[in-house]
Amino acid sequence: TQLLEQSPQFLSIQEGENLTVYCNxxxxxxxxxxxxxxxxxxxxxxxxxxxxxxxxxxKRLTFQFGDARKDSSLHITAAQxxxxxxxxxxxxxxxxxxxxxEGTQLTVNP
Amino acid sequence: xPEVTQTPSHQVTQMGQEVILRCVPISNHLYFYWYxxxxxxxxxxxxxxxxxxxxxxxxxxxxxxxxxxxxGSNFTLKIRxxxxxxxxxxxxxxxxxxxxxxxxxxxxxxxxxxxxx
Numbered sequence: 714t715q716l717l718e719q720s721p722q723f724l725s726i727q728e729g730e731n732l733t734v735y736c737n738x739x740x741x742x743x744x745x746x747x748x749x750x751x752x753x754x755x756x757x758x759x760x761x762x763x764x765x766x767x768x769x770x771x772k773r774l775t776f777q778f779g780d781a782r783k784d785s786s787l788h789i790t791a792a793q794x795x796x797x798x799x800x801x802x803x804x805x806x807x808x809x810x811x812x813x814x815e816g817t818q819l820t821v822n823p
Numbered sequence: 824x825p826e827v828t829q830t831p832s833h834q835v836t837q838m839g840q841e842v843i844l845r846c847v848p849i850s851n852h853l854y855f856y857w858y859x860x861x862x863x864x865x866x867x868x869x870x871x872x873x874x875x876x877x878x879x880x881x882x883x884x885x886x887x888x889x890x891x892x893x894x895g896s897n898f899t900l901k902i903r904x905x906x907x908x909x910x911x912x913x914x915x916x917x918x919x920x921x922x923x924x925x926x927x928x929x930x931x932x933x934x935x936x937x938x939x940x
Contacts, residue, residue: 746928755827755914755931756866801866808879809854809918809927813866 715740715806719814726792727822734787734817736802742812744805745778745785749798750816756801792821825849827932829915835938836905844900844935846915854927855898856916857890859883860934866914872898905939912936 717738726732736745744763748756760769762778762785769776773796775788785802799818803811828847836842848855857869870880872890887903898917902909916929 744928748931753912753934753936755829755933758928758930761928803866803929805927809871809929810856810868810879810881811858811866811916811929812868815865 715742715804715812717802717804717812717814719802719817721817722815723818723820725820725822728793729791730821732789732792732819734800734802734819735784736786736804736814737784738804739783740804740806741782742804742806743782745782746803746805746811747776747785747787748801748803750801751798756803759800789819792819794821794823797821825851827915827917827930829913829932829935831935832933833936833938835940838907838939839904842902842905842937844902844913844915844937846898846900846932847896848898848915848917849930850896851919852917852930853920854878854918854929855890855892856918856929857900858914858916858931859911860914861911869900902937905937907939910937910939 746761747759750756760776765780765782767778773790777786799816801816802814830845855872860866870884871878889901912934914934915932918927918929
């Protein structure tokens with residue numbers, strides 16, 4: 714069974730601060746997908762990383778896939794209150810099923 | 824921008840009743856999925872579907888569950904005899920085929936909240 718551990722589980726920071734969310738596993742994934750989920754809604758795709766060592770940027774968000782494709786990180790620069798939400802990482806295993814992490818609940822205070 | 828849609832948004836049912844959750848995947852996608860999320864827990868894979876048959880299912884997806892693509896646009900999840908523990912958000916997702924070893928990036932619908940009383 715593939716598992717993804719996300720940390721931290723909760724993060725509360727002030728506007729303008731930087732933060733990093735980590736997603737770790739002992740398993741290798743074909744790809745790692747990051748989502749953001751609002752209460753009562755479905756996960757919304759942010760990015761997919763595929764190649765070991767790959768770095769993708771989405772405005773103030775930087776996503777990195779580990780060289781061994783077992784871990785990933787999400788770094789947010791100069792966080793804003795609009796970044797508040799639940800961030801999920803999901804690893805694509807064999808057969809295309811996604812294994813989700815527990816999520817990181819981010820709160821950015823004005 | 825194309826999106827996955829799901830109906831109903833909320834379904835309340837009595838224990839032992841059958842429910843059908845409906846999804847319209849993104850039109851040019853070929854892989855379809857159902858996931859569930861029990862309140863306060865992580866999103867869990869139930870089943871994937873390709874070429875009119877189940878391609879993979881989890882241990883959660885037992886005989887009370889079934890999926891169907893009754894026409895060219897809908898994808899349904901049927902729960903035959905609901906139990907209290909089936910109460911959860913059910914998400915449909917779809918993806919395009921992972922060409923040349925590429926990722927099966929999955930796009931999720933807004934979910935159906937199932938409440939079993």
